[in-house]
Amino acid sequence: MEWDWNVVASVTPSLLNGLIVTVQATIVGAVLAYVLGLVIAILKMSGNKAVAFITYWSSEFIRRTPLLVQLYFLFYVLPDFGIFLSPFVAGVIGLGLHFSTYTSEVYRAGIENVPKGQWEAARSLNYSAYHTWRFVILPQAIPPMFPPLANYLITMFKETPLLSAITVVELFNAANIYSNSHYKYLEPMTLVGLFFLLVSIPAAMIALKIENKYKPLN
Amino acid sequence: MKNIIEFKDVSKYFGSLKVLDGLNLEVGAGEKLALIGPSGSGKTTILRILMTLETIESGLITVEGKPLWHEKVNETLVPASEAHLQKMRQIIGMVFQQFNLFPHLTALSNIEQPQILVRKVTKEEAREKAANLMDLVGLEDKKDHYPHQLSGGQQQRVAIARALAMDPKIMLFDEVTSALDPELVDEVLSVLKKIATTTDTTMLTVTHEMNFAREFADRILFFDKGQIVEQGLPEGIFTNPKEPRTRGFLKKYITGLT
Ligand SMILES: Nc1ncnc2c1ncn2[C@@H]1O[C@H](COP(=O)(O)OP(=O)(O)O)[C@@H](O)[C@H]1O
Ligand SMILES: [Mg+2]
Numbered sequence: 001m002e003w004d005w006n007v008v009a010s011v012t013p014s015l016l017n018g019l020i021v022t023v024q025a026t027i028v029g030a031v032l033a034y035v036l037g038l039v040i041a042i043l044k045m046s047g048n049k050a051v052a053f054i055t056y057w058s059s060e061f062i063r064r065t066p067l068l069v070q071l072y073f074l075f076y077v078l079p080d081f082g083i084f085l086s087p088f089v090a091g092v093i094g095l096g097l098h099f100s101t102y103t104s105e106v107y108r109a110g111i112e113n114v115p116k117g118q119w120e121a122a123r124s125l126n127y128s129a130y131h132t133w134r135f136v137i138l139p140q141a142i143p144p145m146f147p148p149l150a151n152y153l154i155t156m157f158k159e160t161p162l163l164s165a166i167t168v169v170e171l172f173n174a175a176n177i178y179s180n181s182h183y184k185y186l187e188p189m190t191l192v193g194l195f196f197l198l199v200s201i202p203a204a205m206i207a208l209k210i211e212n213k214y215k216p217l218n
Numbered sequence: 219m220k221n222i223i224e225f226k227d228v229s230k231y232f233g234s235l236k237v238l239d240g241l242n243l244e245v246g247a248g249e250k251l252a253l254i255g256p257s258g259s260g261k262t263t264i265l266r267i268l269m270t271l272e273t274i275e276s277g278l279i280t281v282e283g284k285p286l287w288h289e290k291v292n293e294t295l296v297p298a299s300e301a302h303l304q305k306m307r308q309i310i311g312m313v314f315q316q317f318n319l320f321p322h323l324t325a326l327s328n329i330e331q332p333q334i335l336v337r338k339v340t341k342e343e344a345r346e347k348a349a350n351l352m353d354l355v356g357l358e359d360k361k362d363h364y365p366h367q368l369s370g371g372q373q374q375r376v377a378i379a380r381a382l383a384m385d386p387k388i389m390l391f392d393e394v395t396s397a398l399d400p401e402l403v404d405e406v407l408s409v410l411k412k413i414a415t416t417t418d419t420t421m422l423t424v425t426h427e428m429n430f431a432r433e434f435a436d437r438i439l440f441f442d443k444g445q446i447v448e449q450g451l452p453e454g455i456f457t458n459p460k461e462p463r464t465r466g467f468l469k470k471y472i473t474g475l476t
Contacts, residue, residue: 121318124269125332125384126307135331139322 007187011178015188018174019195025092025170026157032096033156034149037103044108063101068162070094075166091163099156106148110141147211154203158196171195222247222388222420223268228277230263230444237263239444240277247387248418252431252452255441256467261424265390268422269312270303281309281388311386315393317373319365325376326352326361329383337384344383351379355409371402375409382413389413391423403427410434428471432456440464 043055062070075090085093114137122132164173175188223245230238237260245251253261266272267279268286278295279286288295289302298306319328329348333339339347352358355375365373374394381389391410395403407430414421414434425431431438431452438455440448440463448461456472459465469475 115318117314117316117318118320120269120271121314121320123271124307124310124312124314125380126304126336127332128304128335131335135335136320140320 001186004184004187007182007184008191011175011184011188011191014174014178015171015191015195018169018171019199021088021168021174022157022160022170022172023199025088025095025160025163025168026153028092029095029099029156029160030153032092033099033103033152036096036100038107040100040104041107041111044104045111059101059104062098067094067098067159068165070098071162071166087163087166087168090166091160091168094166095156095159095163099152102152103149106145106152110145111137113144114140143214146214147207150203150207150210154200154207157200157203220247221245222249222282224278224280225264226278226280228267228279229275230260230267230272231275237444238267238274241445243439243446245420245422248420250414250421250434250436251423251439252435252437253422253424253439253441254426254428254431254467255439255447259441260444261441262392265312265392265422265424268388269310269390270307281306308384309386310388310390311381311384312390312392313374313377313381313394315396317365317370317377317397319373319377319380321365324362324364325357325368328365328376329380332380333383347383348379351382352376354382354412355379356405369402370398371405374398374406378406378409378413386419388420388422391421391425393424393426395425395427407434426471428456428468440467442467 040055040059044052044059046052046055071091071094074085074094075087078085078090118136118140119132122136127136160170161172163170164176167173169177172192175192179185179188221244223243225241225243228238228241229236241260241264243264253264255261263272267274268281270286274287278288284306285295285298286306287298289298290296319325320331323331326345326348329351330341330344333344333347334341349358349361352361355378357372357375357379360368360372360376363372365376368376374397378394394410395406398406407427410421410423410430411434413419423431423434433452435452437449438452439446440455440459440461442463448455448459448464455464456468457475459468459475465475
């Protein structure tokens with residue numbers, strides 16, 4: 001097996017296109033995961049027992065089943081019900097929905113980790129519910145959420161090749177398509193690994209910076 | 219002396235555990251009380267009920283003549299609404315064993331913020347009062363320190379200043395020196411004594427510091443199993459307790475008592 005630079009030259013443009021799709025899917029999926037996660041966290045803490053119960057079990061169900069199955073469901077099963085999604089849209093919804101069940105736990109833990117004494121201090125100083133959340137609880141709960149949220153972003157990035165299963169031409173699929181038609185696997189797949197590394201190493205370093213910056217006080 | 223606090227036959231349960239058992243208590247305006255007694259006897263619960271952090275199951279508590287946990291609707295007493303509790307809380311402040319300062323705010327901001335948010339005073343007014351209170355508790359040089367940059371004793375003094383800033387007529391202190399290293403206890407207790415001698419604030423202090431209680435308090439209450447077993451002037455309680463349970467408890471703290 002010889003390393004062939006001609007293959008590198010001819011596959012790189014389509015890989016770069018794939019990388020752009022991968023980054024787009026990660027970012028849109030992550031935004032969805034962050035927002036949906038917040039909704040789930042709020043619904044789970046809802047005073048309405050039925051709402052909290054349904055949210056809890058739906059999110060457990062999504063979290064305990066493989067993302068790949070969910071993607072298949074969104075792309076191949078929903079059309080049976082008259083819902084047609086483009087591969088990219090189905091992909092980011094799948095990613096966002098799946099990871100929202102993780103981010104919701106980050107939000108919940110962030111809030112629950114604020115000591116009970118902080119709520120009691122606010123109450124004894126006669127803070128309103130709004131003031132308690134706005135000036136006491138959230139300022140302490142939010143900073144520790146950043147590191148795990150950043151780490152989920154990196155995890156989502158690495159999970160994007162699953163989107164190839166529903167025909168999204170992201171980085172891995174771009175290589176795969178080239179490989180299958182040219183019977184060249186070494187260079188395209190090596191490059192895929194390299195591209196993932198090129199993005200995820202700096203991202204991990206940024207995440208580490210975030211982690212150090214938002215280390216809890218005390 | 220007019221009573222500022224009255225407990226009438228107050229009972230409190232945690233599940234099936236009876237923590238306060240038909241408690242009756244009257245506190246005069248400006249009085250300084252020390253609550254002593256074995257762990258688990260309900261001392262903290264009394265303060266927490268007054269601070270509206272715990273509810274009561276039966277009986278009536280009045281503060282400044284108004285029911286604390288109830289309000290009158292059409293001449294009948296119903297459980298208090300949050301709005302009523304908010305009104306009552308203006309009268310009362312509390313200092314906790316674990317300080318409970320806001321860790322994301324400087325010492326000065328800890329004292330300023332509640333004034334601005336709750337008492338709606340101007341920033342300047344809040345800042346000036348906060349600075350004066352930092353002087354009062356001997357921390358004029360620590361204004362811009364965050365809680366984690368302060369010793370336990372210093373944090374507790376900031377917490378006392380924060381409670382004072384709200385001008386409560388009643389101050390509750392729950393074992394405010396129990397979490398401190400022994401060498402830091404005196405600096406906090408001397409602040410309490412200063413407040414006791416320079417203000418007419420009504421003070422209820424749960425403490426295991428018997429020398430302090432003796433100096434500080436107008437009246438000592440000895441609790442056991444959710445009831446007041448014995449109460450009276452410090453002199454009487456500490457030198458000649460009448461109840462065997464009081465005597466048994468105090469023997470651990472006071473040498474020479476037999
Ligand atoms: N939140 C709670 N839930 C259940 N039991 C509690 C709770 N708080 C206090 N207790 C119990 O109530 C009793 C009185 O507690 P407390 O008022 O803290 O006593 P003290 O301050 O005199 O040590 C103890 O038996 C304690 O275990
Ligand atoms: Mg206690």
